[in-house]
Amino acid sequence: MNLRHLETFKTVAELSSFSKAADVLGVSKGLVSRHIRALESELACRLFFRTTRSVVLTEPGKELFGAAQQIDAISHKAAQSINMLTQDGYGYIRFTAPDALGPIIAETALPAFSKGNPNIHIELDFTTDIKDVEFGESDVALRSQKALPDNLVARDIGALKDILVCSPSLFEKHEIRSSSDLLTAPCLKSSFDTSWNNWTLHSGNGQSVQLTAKGQYSSSSYEGLIALAAGGLGVACIPLALVEKNLSDGSLMRVLPDWFASQHQLHLVYTHQRFYPKKLREFIDAVVAWRNANSIWFIT
Template sequence: MGTNSFLKVLPEMVTFLRVAELGSFSAAADLLGMTPSAASRQVKRLEKEIGVQLLQRTTRQLRLTEAGAEAFARCRELVLAAQGAMEVGEQFASKPSGLVRISAPKAFARRVLHPHILEFLRRYPDVDVQLVVADRDIDPIREGVDLVVRLTTKPPEGLVARRLMAVAHILCATPAYLARHAAIAHPDDLRGHSCLSLGEHERDNHWRFRKDGAEPAEVVVRGRYVSNHSEVRLEAALAGLGVACVPAFIAREALEAGRLARVLADWEFQGNYQGHAYILYPPNRFTAPKCQVLVDHLREALAEG
């Protein structure tokens, strides 16, 4: 391909990128405002220009060829660079302005981010925020989100990851429940209690604990109510149904108000959903000031002291 020949297939590269990301000509066409047949023709033109097959097409799925995977990575870099170029003007603006779209899991968005975003909006009157609340992994490039908050032990490759705070699970119950039932001084004591667990996986009722100077413990617990939503487990604990495992940030207000009490606070509860909250964004060379100030604001507000 000649030095400037790629210019005529730039739209085809974008179409190929979206088709590969979404795994569907129809979905990519909807996103790009064209027909599926037009999207298919553009990918075929790109394959003809490059001289290799990029996608293996079957009746059920699309799969990248080896050459297609390499082309996909290059096209993604191209789109990221183009997005950065579109934001160059903003780099030289006197102050941050514009809309920032940020996504986060439901409970974390409501309990942790929301109060700090309110303060951010007061501090930066020229920046608007759209908080996208979703309990699924959001792809910022594909879904047009500037910043993504994800709770994980390992941030995904290909995105810049900035740590916000540790996310730990704790055990808690109402003082009234604890007063009515046998004392809990060791993890083994949980066997005689109603325990509110997640139930997403087979071993979610196998609660593991660690404590300096003591043997690790694992207890198979039982309870009358199981839910994979942390706020539901919190409300069940507040209703006196038993001992719940919940993220510490979910229980903070109830603990401070005395409506809940920590259980086995001297033991580390080793749940399957621990790690850190990270704020993620595409690795553009330039980060728009409106995004950078929000990242900095949240990191400062949630800094682990």
């Protein structure tokens, strides 16, 4: 059923006049008549009793008019709901981030966003799968992938600063005073992405050194690498953001403090849209504000 024809029918029924309906709709009386005839032909019934003085609904016409009113109410409700979702601070934000960084963002960035957007529901998913954004399962993602599908926007927020850490007890056994000392020290390896075991270290005075981490122990997560390092089992190359607490409580110490590495160029990833909902814009701004407030965690 043609919805435009249905709208014409509803207007005629409300005004009990083809002429008045034509004026309200801004069309000719002839077009109004053609819309009604098309509906009557499609439904195989008469919708109006027409005389020179009145236009009255038939029994099928009354049934259709009731349905048209319901459709109109649903349409208005849907438009109102969508407007609330996109403009008025309602609805959901589905955010995904790596499981190492996600909890930090949840603790430090989301409270401020929630305070300014009390009616927004936040769904968190800590994973590294880029498809969750591409196929609409998440609204925005924090990712470090270098290659992204064409339908996604990647807003660069900077490269995480990785530092070398170990336990105080390991440092007593293997004093590491220069980058060359790492060649004989036990190092901890990533089994999640073996390319992360190729460390490119940069010093504050512009020097660079490349080496491959070698050691007996590996882990698929940063949480595991931190635990292994705290247990005195090797030197780990870890984002500063993840080990600040360990450095503060003394369970880890920084090795070669003038040197750093970077494995992760972070992006906020979301689908390309003609119109971005206000809630999404404000959420992205909140994550960028979190990054700026913690600039020490990033390479500048």
